[in-house]
Amino acid sequence: MAQADPLFLGIDGGGTGCRAALWRGGPIGQGAAGPANLTSDFEAGLANIGKAIARAAQAAGLPEETVQTAIGHAGLAGVQSEAMAHRVAAALPGRCRVTEDRDIAIAGALGPEEDGAVLAIGTGSFVGLRRAGTIRAVGGWGLQLSDQASGAWLGRAALAATLEAIDGMRDRTALCDALLDRVGGTPQDIVGFAASANPATYGTLAPMVLGAAEAGDALACALFEQGAQWLDRALGALGHAAHEPICLTGGLGPRYRAALDRPGRRFLAPRGTPLDGALILARRTDGQA
Amino acid sequence: MAQADPLFLGIDGGGTGCRAALWRGGPIGQGAAGPANLTSDFEAGLANIGKAIARAAQAAGLPEETVQTAIGHAGLAGVQSEAMAHRVAAALPGRCRVTEDRDIAIAGALGPEEDGAVLAIGTGSFVGLRRAGTIRAVGGWGLQLSDQASGAWLGRAALAATLEAIDGMRDRTALCDALLDRVGGTPQDIVGFAASANPATYGTLAPMVLGAAEAGDALACALFEQGAQWLDRALGALGHAAHEPICLTGGLGPRYRAALDRPGRRFLAPRGTPLDGALILARRTDGQA
Structure with missing residues (x-):
């Protein structure tokens, strides 16, 4: 040097x-x-x-x-x-x-050279594909209209589902009770939380959704499954081929690996x-x- | 007097x-x-x-x-x-x-006496049921987490779907082109619209979704169908019985009548x-x- x-x-x-x-x-x-x-x-x-x-x-x-x-x-x-x-x-x-x-x-x-798909899933999310040096990406337009599968999206979806559970429109799981308890105990507290929430504050609830999914909570598992379906649809729209490696990055990326695993799919740890x-x-x- | x-x-x-x-x-x-x-x-x-x-x-x-x-x-x-x-x-x-x-x-x-279900669908939404004078209601917690089927919900969902169409994740319909044109022509304009949108501004897009649905636009029809499914689920959660009349109110209420029609269901015009x-x-x- x-x-x-x-x-x-x-x-x-x-x-x-x-x-x-x-x-x-x-x-x-x-x-x-x-x-x-x-x-x-x-x-x-x-x-x-x-x-x-x-x-x-x-x-x-x-x-x-x-x-x-x-x-x-x-x-x-x-x-x-x-x-x-x-x-x-x-x-x-x-x-x-x-x-x-x-x-x-x-x-x-992916590093400087390797081709492959990147599923970047933190507070927000996007899915990109690099092939022969050319990048295409989908999603990542922000929580209001996009950012499916992200931490903010999981937190917001879990709160919305909790209101439906309180209304008797779906089963009330342990995650609903935990979220309700976290924000103050009443549905009005949930509405109040949402009134001042931004993606980062919704994202603070993601670890609860993650923990609940690991414990088998039906709602939490359903939300991760819904996120995984969106990620799969994104890969499909980008024309991802079975042999192209998939790199799951961001705080939540690795969590989706099991749901995205298919015969022949190759997963790659992020290089950096x-x-x-x-x-x-x-x-x-x-x-x- | x-x-x-x-x-x-x-x-x-x-x-x-x-x-x-x-x-x-x-x-x-x-x-x-x-x-x-x-x-x-x-x-x-x-x-x-x-x-x-x-x-x-x-x-x-x-x-x-x-x-x-x-x-x-x-x-x-x-x-x-x-x-x-x-x-x-x-x-x-x-x-x-x-x-x-x-x-x-x-x-x-419903007037002072009559029992029945009320589906109030304007900028926001809720579903209520009055039976023997007692009222129960679901939904209506605001657009961030609720207000399914409402004008604001339709407008926001149509914008989100338009971004997916631009990303190649779904078919691009005439409604997508019209919305894109309305907000400025680029996906960044859609994101900008959402960044400053409140339920009322999202609701200003509802007439476009309504018009597109009447013209048979596949996306617009799918959004109304999704809204109707939520309304049906709300009626189910409230224990609505087939013989209890349904009153569709608010600017968009009557639009859902066809999608909610079932043998034996009775619809009632709002009394006031x-x-x-x-x-x-x-x-x-x-x-x-």
């Missing part, structure tokens, strides 16, 4: 936090900071990204102005237009390419994180990946 | 407007004003209810202070606890009983409005209904 080696910057920004990593011949420093969903709050998001970069520079023992020479890739939640991507790129140090966060998740999960993916794409910008 | 006849006050308050009616031996005056969803904005809602009452008094040729002698019933959206009901009652003129808005919708639709229902319950307060 020589000082003449180019400096690369990877950035992973999402609704719960952002991370930056620097690379010169190898990894030299990382930093993290608060949320960076640029649709929700553009200025605050940029400020947090700046903090994460400064912390990465500090960890690497580099003066912050050196980062101005970096070649970078930022994958950011909430970047949904070319115009916004350019606006963000202009505000970042160095020469950064900006994309929405699917690209870095796929590059991180979305931040690793951002560095891979930054280095590829310079033809080094 | 003598001046000695008691004065009754009915109030119907919801998210898009509120109405008040006065009765002395018969209807003597009505007034309307802006939204009165007390969960969304308590003070503004109360102020609008006050305006509607003042207008009703003016229409009846009564000095406003006379309303202080009224016996009333207010059915208000967003009243979900006894504590809130008492707080509102204390702020209203006369001696008013306050309930959430389901009660007045059922009393208005929720405001009529509020007056019925006000008069019953005094033992006159």
